[in-house]
Amino acid sequence: MTNTLEKPKPLVLVVDDYQDAREMYAEYLEFSGFRVAEAKNGQEALDKAFELVPDVILMDLSLPVMDGWEATRRLKGDARTRHIPVVALTGHALKGHSEDANQAGCDAYVTKPCLPDALVEQVKKMIARRETAAAR
Secondary structure, three states, X not given: OOOOOOOOOOEEEEEOOOHHHHHHHHHHHHHOOOEEXXXXXXXXXXXXXXXXXXXXXXXXXXXXXXXXXXXXHHHHOOOOOOOOOEEEEEOOOOOOHHHHHHHHOOOEEEEOOOOHHHHHHHHHHHHHHHHHHHHO
């Protein structure tokens, strides 16, 4: 018998234009106890975020249609989604990119390629931070 008061598993929106990367991250996150939705560009990320209101968004910054920088700015500028932590997930490891990501509204920055465990830890950290803020 399942407990009807049980909280649903946290939902992570994985945004990456490379299908292999999305699938790899999605599989590992699901294995680690999360629900996962996927988007392949910035516009799709906005649409899914407004529809699903995920607990965390993993946002590649180099995306077609609308890049991750602009998608993040729009998410953080909208009352429906500004509370959702956005983790920049990018191959841009150059100095200054993490500051740019923060200015766009990203809550954390992970350089690709990254170990799946490190990504899951970052997602857990973002969810814990959000729950702590909501409890205040």
